Amino acid sequence: MAYFLGLLFALVAFWIGMSGHFEPLLLGLGAVSLGLTMILAYRLDILDREGVPYVRLVGFAMYFPWLMKEIIKANWTVIRACLRAELDIAPTLVKLKTTCTSDLAKVTFANSITLTPGTVTIEIDGDKLLVHGLYEQDSQPEAFIEMDRRSARAIDGKGAAA
């Protein structure tokens, strides 16, 4: 039920944000599309933790500014690497182990790594990740511990991260 209400609220906000009109015709069309979408979502059986991840929105809102800061720092490194006169990079492959338990938390962690310029997640298998890094010295497994801890706490909740 909470997932149902969450999806309804998100869809209403999305419709109003996209249209910006409040005439009865457009609101009625919106109501019809919302109803159809809800019925389809119910029939497809995707009203669950992954389909409606708004329950963890608070945790993610706490995680987001830190991720932005990391992205800006990493951007600076890669911009310097792009513009340096002498090409000076040391690409490497790293294997990581994540502490995230749920699939959603793993996706968050892997996507955070990919979003940060200079590191790309190549493969996820169970709790092991294969990461390609642009700089060997910046891509040691220790460098990802904090990101792993924070994404696990943001998505799995406080008890998940040891």
Place this chain on the structure above:
Amino acid sequence: MSDLLTNLYHFFEIVRYPAGSALCLAGAILCVIGTIGVMRFPDFYTRMHAASITDTSGATVILIGMALMAPSWIIVAKLGTIFWLLFLTSPAASHAVVNAAHTAGLQPLIGRLGKKPDDEEGAA
């Protein structure tokens, strides 16, 4: 107090177009830097890193600039939706491409590349 607020509002009205344009220009420059990186880096995997500058900072800075110049709040909401979509899909796309290359057996170049390894070591 309301005087201050009105003054701030007028200041914002004056400043937002130049600031927005400057941010759009900065985002365009970031995209060009990303492209330069794509041209210069030696193999597929390292080029993906350069392309991710265009994905993240370039697009974000351009969107912030456009949000500053937006005529109404509804446009800001739409730009926020675009940002959210990019934020969620660009890592998925990068991962899909890189994973496909890895599955196809493309080996990445490993180890220090470049002619003078001892140059400017502390800067990186």
